[in-house]
Amino acid sequence: MRSRTQTAALLTAGILLATSGAVWGHHSFAMFDQEHPIEVVGTVTEFRYSSPHVYILLDVKAQDGAGAVWLLEGSSPSLLLRDGWNGSSIKPGDELRMTIDPLRSGAPGGAWQVTRIKFKDGRPIVAPKQ
Amino acid sequence: MRYRSLLGVAALVGTLAASTAAAQWPPDLSKFPDWNYQWYRVGPIGQYNPATPRNNQGAPLTPEYQKIFEDNIEDVKQGGQGTDPTYTCLPDGMPRLMNGIFPMEIIVTPKMTYFLIEYLMQQRRIYTDGRTMPADAEPSFGGYSIGTWLDTDGDGKYDELRVETRNFKGPRAYDPSGLPLHKDNKTVVQERFYISKDNPDHLLDEITTTDNALTRPWTVVKTFRRERNAIFSEGYCAVDNPHVKIGNENYMLGADGLLMPAKKGQKPPDLRYFK
Secondary structure, three states, rough: HHHHHHOOOOHHHHHHEEEEEEOOOOOOOOOOOOOOOOEEEEEEEEEEEEOOEEEEEEEEEEOOOEEEEEEEOOOOOOHHHHHOOOOOOOOOOOOEEEEEEEEEOOOOEEEEHHHHEEEEEEEEEEOOOO | HHHHHHHHHHHHHHHHHHHHHHHOHHHHHHHHOOOOOOEEEOOOOOOOOOOOOOOOOOOOHHHHHHHHHHHHHHHHHOOOOOOEEEEHHOOOOOOOOHOOOEEEEEEOOOOOEEEEEEEEEEEEEEEEEEEEOOOOOEEEEEOOEEEEEEEOOOOOOOEEEEEEEEOEOOOOOOOOOOOEOOOOOEEEEEEEEEOOOOOOOOEEEEEEEOOOOOOOOOOEEEEEEEOOOOOOOOHHHHHOOOOOOOOOOOOEEEOOOOOOEOOOOOOOOOOOOOO
C-alpha cells in the first residue's frame, strides 16, 4: 500500500525540509519520516479535534482503486485555536490534499502541519490571519 | 450516633470560623508584582534550552547519562521514543513543566502562587507562606515547591520570586529529545522569576537544575510573553492518544483502532496470553 501511494505521491522533500519542523511537545515525531514527505489526496472520514493532538482520518485511494484510511496526526487544539481553527474546520466528506510525513513503518499513518494541508481544489482550510 | 455527628459539625464550624478569622479576603496584593496574566513561551516549542540546537542543548551530563542520551537518540532515529516518557501521557514533571508548550496562567496570592499550565492541564503550586520543606511529603512529578518573594531594588514592592523544588518521582526528561534526569530523582530545581529589564512584558525564569545525571548545576533561562487578550482551551492528554507502550516498545493505534508498528521492521508485541 505504501509503495503504491508513494508512487502516486508527489515527492517534495527538498522544498519541505526547510519548513518541516513538527510540533514537538507531547512526544518525539521521529516515528514520522520528516526527510521523505509524501502527498496524499483523499476523503475525510473523521476529524478528531482532540487532545493531545488533532487527527484527520483520510480515505486514500491508490491508482488501482485499493485504499486505506490513514490516521494523520496534526497539531493540538490549543495551537490550532490560535490559528483560527475549530472542530468544524474540516468535516467528513471533505476532500483534502495533504503533504505528510509518513510513518517510518509503512503503516497507514503520518503527521501533518497547517502549512501543508489544503482542500483538494486548492482552497485553504482556514484563511490565513491578516 | 447523632450526638457524635453534631459534635463533628460543631468542630468543623469552629475550624472554619478560626481560619476565616485568620485569612484576609480579598488578600492584600499591594506588595506583589502584577503577574496575574496568561504568559506565552518565547522561543522554540518543546525545547528545554531555547538558546541551543535541539540535540545539543549543553547539558553537562555525566558519561553514564551521556551514553543513555546517545542510545536514546539512536532509538528515536528508528521511530522509537527513547528515554522520553510522556508519550503515554505521563506528566511532564519539573523542570520540563516550564517548557511552556502552550500558555500558562499565573495567579499570585500572598501565601501561594499557582501556575495553571494549559499544556495537558498541568499545574504548579508554589508555597510562599514561610513553610519549610516537609519531611514526609509523597514524591511527585512536579515536586514540592517553596518560594520566597524578594524586593531586590528596595522600592517596597516584591519584584523577584525565588523557588526551590525537591521531592520528585520519575521517570522525567527535560523535553521530547529524551534528555534524561537521574533515576534516583534527587533533582533540585532552583528558579528565579523576574521581569526583563528590557521588556516589561517579558517574564524570565532562570532555572538551575542540580541532578546526579549532571556533572555540575545547569542553568537555562526561559522567557514568557505577557498576553493581555487571553484565550483558554482544554487539553487533557488521555482524550485521544494513539501512542501506546507495550513492554518496552512504542506502537500506534491506527484509524481502525488496530495496532500499527511505529518503527520500520518492528515486531508485534508478545501475545502469549491470548489463546
